[in-house]
Amino acid sequence: MKLASLLSFLTLACVVPATVAQKSHNHQADQVNWSAHEWQAPTATDSRGPCPGLNTLANHGFLPRNGKNITVDMVMDAIHDGFNFDKGTLILRVAAKLGLLTTDEIDNYMLEDLALHGTLEHDASLSRSDIFPDGSGDNLHFNETVFSTLANSNPGSDVYNITSAAATLDQRLALDMIEHPDLTNTIKEFFVRAIESSFYLSAMGDPIKGVAKKELVQIFFREERLPIAEGWVRSPVLITNEILGNLTGRIQELSNWTSGPGCPWIRLQPEGDVSIV
Ligand code: HEM
Ligand SMILES: [Mg+2]
Numbered sequence: 001m002k003l004a005s006l007l008s009f010l011t012l013a014c015v016v017p018a019t020v021a022q023k024s025h026n027h028q029a030d031q032v033n034w035s036a037h038e039w040q041a042p043t044a045t046d047s048r049g050p051c052p053g054l055n056t057l058a059n060h061g062f063l064p065r066n067g068k069n070i071t072v073d074m075v076m077d078a079i080h081d082g083f084n085f086d087k088g089t090l091i092l093r094v095a096a097k098l099g100l101l102t103t104d105e106i107d108n109y110m111l112e113d114l115a116l117h118g119t120l121e122h123d124a125s126l127s128r129s130d131i132f133p134d135g136s137g138d139n140l141h142f143n144e145t146v147f148s149t150l151a152n153s154n155p156g157s158d159v160y161n162i163t164s165a166a167a168t169l170d171q172r173l174a175l176d177m178i179e180h181p182d183l184t185n186t187i188k189e190f191f192v193r194a195i196e197s198s199f200y201l202s203a204m205g206d207p208i209k210g211v212a213k214k215e216l217v218q219i220f221f222r223e224e225r226l227p228i229a230e231g232w233v234r235s236p237v238l239i240t241n242e243i244l245g246n247l248t249g250r251i252q253e254l255s256n257w258t259s260g261p262g263c264p265w266i267r268l269q270p271e272g273d274v275s276i277v
Contacts, residue, residue: 032081032234037061039225048224049111050121050128050140053199055224057082058111067111072096082226083203084234089241091195095120101268115140118267122192123183124176126150126168126200127221130183147221149175151214160217162210162247165197166254173257185260190252198247204232207239210247 037060042048047067048055054075057063062078063070075096079085085092102116103109115121115131121139123130127147131139149171154164169190176183198210204220204227205212219227226232237243268274 034228037082039223040065042067047110047112048140049114050125051111051114052127052142052221052224053079053083053203054111054114056220056226059224060226063111069108070099070111071108072100075099082234084236084238085203086238086240089239089244091241091244098266101266102270104270112140113270116267116270118184118265120192122189123180124169124173124185124189124193126172126193126196130176130180132180133182142222142224144222146172150221151218154214158214159205159211160201160214161212162197162201162250163254165201165210166194166251169193169197169251170256183260184262186262186264187259188264188266190255190257190259191248194251194255195244195248197251198244201247202235202239202243207235207237207243207247210250 039059040061042055042059042065046058046065048058049067054063055067057078058065058067060082062082063074072093076087076093079092079096080087087093098120099109099114100107102113102119117131117139121131125139125146127142127150128140129138129143129146131137150160150168153168153171154160157164160168173185177185200217200220201207201210201212204216213231215230216227216232219225219230
């Protein structure tokens with residue numbers, strides 16, 4: 001399935017087709033002053049969320065290091081400057097904008113706000129546990145037990161790829177269903193989980209092939225650090241809508257996913273749904 005049609009699952013009515021607009025880019029302008037972006041661990045008062053990508057960008061100062069008062073513009077600049085994601089990629093714009101629904105603020109959010117279940121945060125994550133209906137569970141912090149499924153995938157190889165990413169999605173879902181039989185597992189969650197897999201493969205590895213070294217991916221998740229000292233370099237290839245759509249589609253095809261009950265839904269505010277009457 002093409003990314004443009006998958007995007008329609010993120011609309012409230014699930015019916016509006018999205019067209020993909022690509023911007024042209026001046027690669028000469030893609031210079032990053034890395035000395036201004038050294039990794040620093042967050043302090044106790046800094047905000048961090050369920051997204052290893054945005055947490056990493058905050059830990060390197062591409063986003064405010066305190067993880068607070070984050071605007072859509074800041075997110076789009078940071079994902080470009082830190083990882084070379086194309087700012088014209090609609091799904092990333094949608095994600096950055098959906099973040100605003102996780103808070104009652106008008107134009108900014110904190111990274112921890114993004115853990116609001118049902119807006120962007122979903123069940124069966126790769127590195128975090130679920131939040132359960134009674135409010136127990138931690139969907140915010142890195143969890144080594146949860147992460148072990150991805151960490152130990154593709155045995156005998158030193159890389160992760162689209163095949164192992166698809167198998168990992170299936171294994172995480174199967175394991176999570178034992179612990180959380182009522183988890184939400186519609187096409188929305190499947191799409192978001194698959195695109196997040198394309199994020200770690202493309203940001204930490206070769207975005208065209210969808211292959212990333214295990215060591216680099218593991219540092220990214222466990223330490224929320226760009227593994228520059230271990231040989232990581234920012235992708236020299238602009239990571240576009242087309243590239244992400246291709247990786248996501250291939251991961252979905254290689255997965256044995258089947259839908260759970262229910263219709264895709266998106267939580268519109270921290271207080272729950274908005275009634276329009
Ligand atoms: C564009 C704005 C973005 C927003 C608002 C956002 C937000 C989120 C949220 C709320 C989650 C938690 C979902 C869950 O696991 O329950 C998540 C997961 C994830 N994000 Fe982001 N994200 C963004 C961009 C990125 C980028 C650029 C990367 C690049 C590496 C990235 C990598 C990931 C990965 C790998 C996961 C899966 C974590 C897991 O399953 O444990 N994200 N993101
Ligand atoms: Mg989650």
